[in-house]
Amino acid sequence: MRPTILDTLFSPVSALPGVGPKIAELLVKLLGRETPDETRVVDLLFHAPSSLVDRRHQPGIASAPQGAIVTLTGRVDRHQPSPKGKTNIPYRVFLHDETGELALVFFRGQAAWLDKQLPVDEEVMVSGKIEWFNGRASMVHPDYIVKVSDAGNLPLVEPVYPLTAGLSPKTLRKIIEAALPRIPEFPEWADKELVARQGFPSAAEGFRQLHEPRDPADVDSQAPARRRLAYDEFLAGQLSLSLVRQRLRKVAGTPVKATGIISRAILNQLPFSPTASQTAAVADILKDMAGQDRMLRLLQGDVGSGKTLVALLSMAAVIESGGQAVLMAPTEILARQHHATISKYAGSLGIGIDVLTGRTKGRERDDVLERIALGEAQIIIGTHALFQESVSYKNLMLAVVDEQHRFGVHQRLRLTAKGISPHMLVMTATPIPRTLVLAAFGDMDVSKLTEKPAGRKPIQTITIPTERIGEIVQRLKSALAEGRKAYWICPLVEESEELDITSAEERYATLTSALGPGIGLIHGRMSGAEKDAVMMAFKNGEIRLLVATTVVEVGVDVPDATIMVIEHAERFGLAQLHQLRGRVGRGDEASTCILLYKGPLGETGHARLSIMRETEDGFRIAEEDLKLRGEGEVLGTRQSGTPGFRIASIEAHADLLEIARRDAAYLIDRDPELTSERGNAVRTLLYLFRRDEAIRFLHAG
Template sequence: MQNNDRLTTLKGVGPEMAKKLEVMGLVRIEDVLEHVPFRYENYNSGTVTTAVHGDLVKWSGTVQAEPLVRYYSKGKNRLQFRLLLEDRYAVQVTMFNRAFYKEKLVIGETVTVKGKWDMNRMTISATDLEFGAPSGGLQPIYSLRAGLTQKNFSRIVKLAFEQVNDLPEQVPQAIRDRYRLVDRMTMLRGMHFPDTVETYKQARRSYVYEECLMYQLKLQAFRKMERSGNGRALHLDKHQLNEFVKRLAFPLTGAQTRVIREIVSDLERPERMNRLLQGDVGSGKTVVAAIALYATVTAGYQGALMVPTEILAEQHATSLQELFEPFGITIALLTSSVKGKAREALLTAIRSGDVDIIVGTHALIQGPVEFSNLHLAITDEQHRFGVEQRKKLRDKAEFADVLYMTATPIPRTLAISAFGEMDVSTIDEMPKGRKPIETYWAKHDQIDRVHTMVDRELALGRQAYVIAPLIEESDTLEVESATALYELLKERFSNYGVGLMHGKLSSTEKDEVMKSFADNATQILVSTTVVEVGVNVPNASLIIIHDAERFGLAQLHQLRGRVGRGAHQSFCILVGDPKSDVGKVRLKTMTETNDGFVLAEKDLELRGAGDFFGTAQSGLPSFRVADPVLDLKVMEVAMQDAVKLLGSDAFWHDAQYEGLRGYLKQLDLLVGERLE
């Protein structure tokens, strides 16, 4: 029997069971073998005298008395029987809704029970029972749906192993020997049915490397394909570029200078650029982008900058216009608000090459937009756009270099796995003279003092953000809502304009509210986290974040970055009474540092890799077993191995690498027999 045979070829898997398995995406035998447990229960198989009260135990003994069954409300029942352990300890075993065992339990027969040990009462609250002596101490727990039970699925896995003799290897023997990894069959058996902790550790170690290698092989193959295909080297006038930098109103930081060199080097290469530029809020990414755009235009090509919101697009277009006006470079703004004849004229100018730099929202990637000779495509706040949206912008030009920008610092532990196909440039230095934002933690009963601070800032002519986690009040959550705060603050600060922003507003309504705040027509903006990115109001000097412990550190830092953009000292007030230790650590950490990279590492530590980017982030890979943080060293080794493999002649010819080549073919990453 082959591992790719359908599950219905297994004895005992009929059409009904096959349907349940198909709901989970399990159709073939190999699918079941690959559906490894997500955790294990490690039952104490020690003695009665060594077990601790509350331990999960798995003990075998002999049945000493006739089982008793008591029925109570709605047909529920309780089964109890006495079990003799170690030929000297009589313990009471209780199982709920297992009345069917009454006829099967025979006095003097050996059975094994699993459950929680009550040392004081000498009882076991059992969750499972098997007849005979116990099997291994580690019990696999699977992620299941469609009404499947752990016992049923374990039986199907055992059937699969009984009927499959061999599995094709993906990791070559030479690599397995180098790292002392087990073969695939042994690895999967060890994941499903480890007889010891050491067996499991060895199986997991092999599985993690295989997952990391396959993932990195995909990333590095994609990177190699991108680099080797349809590039175009720009011939840059370095003297002209240096003169432009000298005429800036402020000196560049060392970090800005370093990343500009990296980007310019990419522009001059014949391979297509695929680079991520990450930098903290206020670190000067926009100026770096402007210099890259200037270099592109002076080389005779167009540049495009795509941003997530209309107001941010307008702000970028205005600042670039001021920056480039003395150099005769034309800037165009393309958003959904540009309509009718004005839109047609703008599209014609872009198509003919009369416009040098186009700034816009997702309107840039819509069908009718055609560029004359686009070469550099920049995506700001790249995590706000899906993979397909970013790809559409790139595909607007045959030879386009792409620069992605993010103000969410990516910890090194995630950069290698989430963005392994990109080159990463990091601005890790803040411009001189920028005043650090002062951050304070206030309890809810101190809100009057917080409002006094708002009075002070507004009296100085400044503006303030007030952030709430919910739009409207909740019956189940005791947290502030934006609508309730809006009503409260309208009354409390009746001499000032108060605006309300949240996700239920239309795009037009959001832009109107933001424009009113940007123009200082309203002095207080009450909002949910929709203002997290893409807003630049230099006059705003205060942000108050209610129930701050409910947000991750990366998000709190992004929100804090809405202030501190002007010449005035800015403040961030975190309002919250966290009940958990994590919440307290989160708020305390925010008051101790303004370094986004430090916060990103701490956030990763507190929340884990799966939640770092939030559910909308599609860049972070999903692994069955490997953990991008805990298994960082394995990921790094796998990346180095993948690069070496793809760069070797042997990889493309030797039979031992056939499984890896087949994997790349499935992903449509091979042209013929190799990447060109």
């Protein structure tokens, strides 16, 4: 049960003043939740400001520097409304102080509202960005207008938050201000000596300081409030992992007795030999599964390094031993693709292979569930639908989770929480530096696939400025005429799905007019069935050019696609560019990746594109990306924090991760059930950071 002290933080955001259904939907999007019900007040507390606007600078009109945010006090002289019918000419209001005159500029300004806000002869304070043109100062749409008598209502120091389209900074700030008084005084879960040594505020004070910065230093990653909350977040994460580990050790594994009969039959069908690292990974997995303890292994393999084959041979061993295996993929497209690949190699051997996703409905679903329960389905491939209450397995011995850099410790927990204790193999296509493995997985055993399968040709990577886009379109025209297939990736534009899709749709329109039919479009707003239909048409060659947003990044396999164009490549992180590039070069033809960039490039953009030209080694790219960009990008999440982490950042707080790891191990060792005074405080911490699954493990004992 969640402690009652947290009730005020876990009420839905709609309980806050000013949050109606429309704003609630925007907050769902901003805070990364699924539904308004799941979006709670606590999620707002973890939405940290990224910078600060300082309105204390009050230089007087004549001394206000170009482009600076300033606060000015002056007397209103006159209004100059837009001429009738000419809405393109702005409404202007002029005011002066003892140093000079300022024009306030309003596009589509409403006369009645402006008269009320800025009555002639009233002394007012305005705050916003100053523009100088021909020796005259102006301020377009001031951020604040208050009468001098109400000066107390002008916030002089203001945090700036990441936003989503449709949500204004003022609205979000008001909502967060309404959330802050709900913070209770938490019991102290951190070690007292550590708190003193690090100069940490209390957790409650940490949240308040985070959202009420007084100074640019307060929004720095090393500010005491940020470090305190980062430590708490790492501690919650490491404790969850320790509890999972402790629980996994309590539940004995079922030893897998592999005979090699099915594995040999699969290997005999392959048109190639497995690489040395594939063979070594399979040997590690079989050795782990043969023991009394449950396997928990991470398989890291670069794009196209052949993780699916390792998974298939691991599943074959389990079937030889009379068990069932599941393979969970993050998306419908991927699940169907894994099904196609695995059926190709294992379908002819009489193995029962089934697919179960959210789209498996009605009679078909009932049939699949029955085959799973009877054990006729030996390999079951699907999305998280595999772990729903209604699915019962006859003898599940292995779960393979294809995380595709979406690190859900949650899925892994949910499976174990069902009372099933299969061996676990977690696969990721993002090569991960060691510190990140610790943060996301704890001390998990790791296998790496380092070579590319035989026959894969290197991909030639070139960088070209957007001014030369016409040449690229001409080169595409001749390539498509020769029967080649290509991807054209459009960027994420400012985090806005609307803009994102427009850019893909516009590019689709311009390419269709330049190249004629045979072009497909795929983006995140399409339904699963629509995406699948377009992907199938591309695979079968009805479509030769696929225009897409980053939807295709995840695991799409079209071996005869040989050209990848990435527009605005400078907007993508290295890991993402590397993932996208890995969609080509999967067959035996030479492939090309064209990175179109808009100059001039900054230092980071320049370094990023250079690394892409120099190497295809995902492990090197991951290390470089961590230096350039931070771990959020390495793990394929666009937030600044590590997946699952809202405030902590590995480069900024690596010292705290190490302390949290040791502290979690010490705590679990001394108080495995968390029943001591500090143990109870730690339970509150776990609930606060939504690590409820970890607490269920305690109850499951």
